[in-house]
Amino acid sequence: MKAFTALVHREFIEHRGAFLTGPLIMLGILFGITILAFTVGRVDVHMSGALLTIVPLIIYEIGFFGLGFAWSLYLGVTLFFYCADGFSADKRNNSMLFWKSMPVTDFKVLLSKMTAALTILPGMVFAIALLSGVLLFGVAFVVMSINGTASVGALGAIVGIYGNVALTLFTALIVALLWYLPIMALVGAIAAAIGRWAIPIALLLPTLVSTLEWVTLGGLHPFATNTWDFLQYRLALPTTAYADNWFVNVEQADSIGFDIARFDGVAAASDLFANLDWTQIGIGIVFAVAVIYIASEYRRRVNDN
Structure with missing residues (x-):
């Protein structure tokens, strides 16, 4: 178990630039741009009436969701390249013989890479997303202070919004990792065999x-087949009707009243899990383990490794 933990920690050390350092730098730049937008007057915070108390909360809610979506896109792209690069890294840095001399099987080495891709690496990006919400939290409260509406009640409302959005983002992250696990495993398995050429393949x-x-x-054509229909289904991220309806209500809200119920993270998470295709999740897990095992056997048997 200690050896496996060390292997996962190795993945963190080797790829923290993409999953930690880079996101932190981007977050610092984003926060600086946000502060600059308020200080130079690009954002008008002078409001009155119902806009005075409701709009900052709506902006914070939508803004946090927007940041979470942006970080999820970054994570998806980064994990794809990690699977295509990390599974073949041992060949490039000439450490293959070292790892083969250790009492660790090739299957365990590849499994540690996939474990890192499902836990510690996305966990770092998710932590950055939560930090983004905290920084946005501060900006929203400052805006309300400027408007003269900052209060304990307003602070509590923002805290509640933060918790609900964070819960939804966490649930979506878990679902996305499970849903796209077979794709990640397939890319990693291809990379274990042919290296970085796994990306175009x-x-x-x-x-x-x-x-x-x-x-x-x-x-009719190559894009009108059962295979293509299935791929479209498996590539589309499962959604929740609750969240979709809530965003529609926000878009259609009256610009004066803004009579919108606060987003309920528990309801969104429950709806997402209830409508998830768990059969496909199970098949995907079995497929992922199988292709990783096949890749480990190939890696073990090929002489030039």
């Missing part, structure tokens, strides 16, 4: 498989 592989079905079984 992983991007072209779905089209090649769909084209093969079109050639062998027929159809």
